[in-house]
Amino acid sequence: xxxxxxxxxxxxxxxxxxxxxxxxxxxxxxxxxxxxxxxxxxxxxxxxxxxxxxxxxxxxxxxxxxxxxxxxxxxxxxxxxxxxxxxxxxxxxxxxxxxxxxxxxxxxxxxxxxxxxxxxxxxxxxxxxxxxxxxxxxxxxxxxxxxxxxxxx
Amino acid sequence: xxxxxxxxxxxxxxxxxxxxxxxxxxxxxxxxxxxxxxxxxxxxxxxxxxxxxxxxxxxxxxxxxxxxxxxxxxxxxxxxxxxxxxxxxxxxxxxxxxxxxxxxxxxxxxxxxxxxxxxxxxxxxxxxxxxxxxxxxxxxxxxxxxxxxxxxxxxxxxxxxxxxxxxxxxxxxxxxxxxxxxxxxxxxxxxxxxxxxxxxxxxxxxxxxxxxxxxxxxxxxxxxxxxxxxxxxxxxxxxxxxxxxxxxxxxxxxxxxxxxxxxxxxxxxxxxxxxxxxxxxxxxxxxxxxxxxxxxxxxxxxxxxxxxxxxxxxxxxxxxxxxxxxxxxxxxxxxxxxxxxxxxxxxxxxxxxxxxxxxxxxxxxxxxxxxxxxxxxxxxxxxxxxxxxxxxxxxxxxxxxxxxxx
Numbered sequence: 028x029x030x031x032x033x034x035x036x037x038x039x040x041x042x043x044x045x046x047x048x049x050x051x052x053x054x055x056x057x058x059x060x061x062x063x064x065x066x067x068x069x070x071x072x073x074x075x076x077x078x079x080x081x082x083x084x085x086x087x088x089x090x091x092x093x094x095x096x097x098x099x100x101x102x103x104x105x106x107x108x109x110x111x112x113x114x115x116x117x118x119x120x121x122x123x124x125x126x127x128x129x130x131x132x133x134x135x136x137x138x139x140x141x142x143x144x145x146x147x148x149x150x151x152x153x154x155x156x157x158x159x160x161x162x163x164x165x166x167x168x169x170x171x172x173x174x175x176x177x178x179x180x
Numbered sequence: 181x182x183x184x185x186x187x188x189x190x191x192x193x194x195x196x197x198x199x200x201x202x203x204x205x206x207x208x209x210x211x212x213x214x215x216x217x218x219x220x221x222x223x224x225x226x227x228x229x230x231x232x233x234x235x236x237x238x239x240x241x242x243x244x245x246x247x248x249x250x251x252x253x254x255x256x257x258x259x260x261x262x263x264x265x266x267x268x269x270x271x272x273x274x275x276x277x278x279x280x281x282x283x284x285x286x287x288x289x290x291x292x293x294x295x296x297x298x299x300x301x302x303x304x305x306x307x308x309x310x311x312x313x314x315x316x317x318x319x320x321x322x323x324x325x326x327x328x329x330x331x332x333x334x335x336x337x338x339x340x341x342x343x344x345x346x347x348x349x350x351x352x353x354x355x356x357x358x359x360x361x362x363x364x365x366x367x368x369x370x371x372x373x374x375x376x377x378x379x380x381x382x383x384x385x386x387x388x389x390x391x392x393x394x395x396x397x398x399x400x401x402x403x404x405x406x407x408x409x410x411x412x413x414x415x416x417x418x419x420x421x422x423x424x425x426x427x428x429x430x431x432x433x434x435x436x437x438x439x440x441x442x443x444x445x446x447x448x449x450x451x452x453x454x455x456x457x458x459x460x461x462x463x464x465x466x467x468x469x470x471x472x473x474x475x476x477x478x479x480x481x482x483x484x485x486x487x488x489x490x491x492x493x494x495x496x497x498x499x500x501x502x503x504x505x506x507x508x509x510x511x512x513x514x515x516x517x518x519x520x521x522x523x524x525x526x527x528x529x530x531x532x533x534x535x536x537x538x539x540x541x542x543x544x545x546x547x548x549x550x551x552x553x554x555x556x557x558x559x560x561x562x563x564x565x566x567x568x569x570x571x572x573x574x575x576x577x578x579x580x581x582x583x584x585x586x
Contacts, residue, residue: 030530034523034581043518065522066539066552088552090520091582154526 032150033157034091041095041144046102051084058171060163067093067160071167078108085164092148092157097164099144109172116165118142122149123158182482182565183475189562191467200533200567205350205378205511205558207400210460214403217463218456229455230429230446240455247458248445251410254465255395256386259415264448265458268409269377270300272396273344275411275448276373277304279424280394284371285341287313292335292370293344294319294327295548296352299541301344301375301396314341321548325502327356336364342371347379347395351540351554352501353484353511355379362391371417377401381560382480382509384473393417399457403561404464408457411448418444425450468561476561480510483559487512487568494575495585500554510559513540516575519582521553527581528555531574533567 054072061068067089074082083101087094100119104112119142151161189195191211201209221243227236229244245260252260266272281304285291291305295318309316317335322328327345336343343365348355362372372392379385380395381402387395394417398409413421423430423441427450432440441447468476485505491497496517502508516524525537537555539546546552557571579585 030527030577030581033526039582064538066543066546067522090522092523157522157526160522 033154035147035150037144037147038091038095041098042091045085045094045098047083047085047098047105049084050086051082054082054084056171056173058167060167060170062089062093062159062163065089065160067163069093069097069164069167071097071164071171073171078110079106080104080112081106089163090157090160092151092160093163096145096148096151096161097167099148100164100168103143103145104168112168112172115142116169119145119148119165120162122146123152123161182486183479185471185475185479185561186564188471189564192562195562198532200531200570202557202559202563202567202571203534203536204381204401204560204563205556206536207406208381208403208560209562210405210464211403211467213467214405214460214463218405218460221459222456226456228452243462244453244455244458247462250462250465251412254385254469255380255410255412256388257412258388261443261445262387262412262415262418264411264413264418264445265453266396266409266411266448267407267454268398268400269375269396270409272394272409272411273300273373273375274304275424276394276396276413276421277308279421279448280371280417281305281308281314281342282312283422284420285309285312285314288339289314289341290337290339291316291342291344292319292332292340292365293317294346294356295321296327296349296354296542296545297344297346298350298375298377299543300377301346301373302544305342305344318544319345321352321545325352325500326354327361329357329360332361333364336368336370338368340365340368340370342373344373345375347374347376347385347390348382348509348511349501349542349545350378350511351513351542351545351549351556353508353513354502355383355507355509357507359389359391362393366391378509378511381468383477387412387414399461399464402461402464403467405454405457405460408454408461410461415444418448421448423447423450427451429453471561477509479561480559480563481505481508483563483565483568484508484510484512486565487557487559487571490568490572491575494572495579497575497579500549500551510563511556512558513554513556514575515551515554516579516582516584518584519578521551521555523582524555524575524578527578528571528574531570531577533570533574535571 056073069087225239229241373394380397400406430450500513521537
């Protein structure tokens with residue numbers, strides 16, 4: 028595992044040009060999370076269409092991993108139902124856990140087919156201190172959906 | 181040519197695996213003589229202090245009190261009783277804030293801290309301000325990364341009861357003119373509390389010359405062990421301070437309803453103190469003095485000069501601190517355009533360069549600097565020019581990886 032696996036171009040791209048950045052006009056749900064140890068901050072605003080997340084905006088500041096992960100997450104969950112988001116979250120957490128390789132359910136033949144750009148974050152699990160960076164946006168998302176714990180880790 | 185201390189590196193086993201350890205500002209490595217002194221003491225002379233009438237306890241008490249005397253000599257204290265052993269700088273500063281502050285502060289009084297303080301010399305004062313009704317004010321940093329002394333003079337007044345200032349910033353590396361700050365404060369009858377966690381390990385110090393009322397520092401940043409620090413107070417300042425913790429060792433007499441205090445310094449050392457650690461601190465001071473504190477400072481400063489020179493060539497890199505060496509120690513905080521400090525630290529770690537990334541327990545200063553975090557390289561006696569070369573090489577890799585300046 029080398030640094031180039033951690034800092035893949037797609038991650039740097041999301042870091043430099045975060046998707047769905049900003050705020051919604053009238054969000055139905057808002058949550059904010061910080062990592063007090065490193066100061067990373069992420070705010071997520073959601074809009075719903077029935078059971079589906081129809082709108083999402085993210086704002087924040089922090090390292091490339093936390094911000095890129097949140098940016099990728101917004102793309103992955105937009106239009107998804109709560110149940111689908113739960114599945115995605117579980118897969119993302121599996122991907123972040125050190126021993127989760129067997130459960131990843133990723134398709135090595137078709138990179139990106141399951142988790143999209145998020146699969147580029149696989150390298151993070153080799154850098155345990157950075158896992159909390161990648162997870163911050165997801166924790167905030169769960170809080171915004173009303174079924175998470177406090178997002179501050 | 182840098183003062184050559186490269187022969188010392190062999191005394192620090194942890195450095196033998198090739199790590200370029202540039203995080204001594206957070207905590208220093210420990211040389212073999214310190215580790216051996218603690219080991220020897222624990223194996224031959226250990227018992228609790230100030231208690232038993234048996235020989236081991238007497239030996240341990242002698243060693244503990246010898247450490248107190250050694251510290252006093254090292255910092256120029258005129259009386260070893262002015263040296264109080266604590267758990268570290270944070271406990272020392274809390275002892276002053278609560279032990280002195282709760283006694284002497286009230287509504288209408290002002291506490292004057294600075295914008296550049298470590299949380300340890302800021303948060304206790306916030307807590308004490310809340311409890312006493314005193315207000316908290318701050319000396320600003322000027323744009324040249326120095327404390328704004330004009331603003332300081334203007335903020336001083338008869339209502340200022342205490343000035344809390346760092347002896348050396350753990351972020352900027354600057355060494356504020358504590359003597360001048362103290363003299364001005366004393367004209368208004370204010371006490372001066374110095375967070376010397378960075379200063380004492382890296383500079384000769386004479387607490388009488390420094391002019392402050394309280395000086396706090398930790399052993400673990402000066403080649404000694406964790407778990408022990410020092411609060412030095414001028415005797416009249418300590419006499420005006422109430423114990424912050426109650427318990428064993430700190431009393432003269434106790435009834436079911438009240439207690440009287442032991443003499444200074446013991447009234448400030450409740451409970452079993454860090455005894456083995458005191459022996460370690462003693463050995464650390466011996467080690468530092470065998471080098472010479474002037475040499476330690478000079479060595480840090482020469483390395484800082486070399487590093488600042490080399491860093492100036494790097495694209496997008498900003499040093500968050502003065503570029504001149506005047507009144508400056510071996511701490512360099514950096515930001516790189518487009519690369520967050522944590523990414524910098526991860527990339528540097530990949531090259532075995534250990535730096536601290538984050539807010540350095542100085543969040544108000546980060547806001548003042550307009551950054552979320554910095555990466556910080558800090559030097560000590562075992563640091564070498566090779567460490568700086570490795571740092572610069574790793575920073576170049578970071579700027580390449582993130583495409584800085586392209």
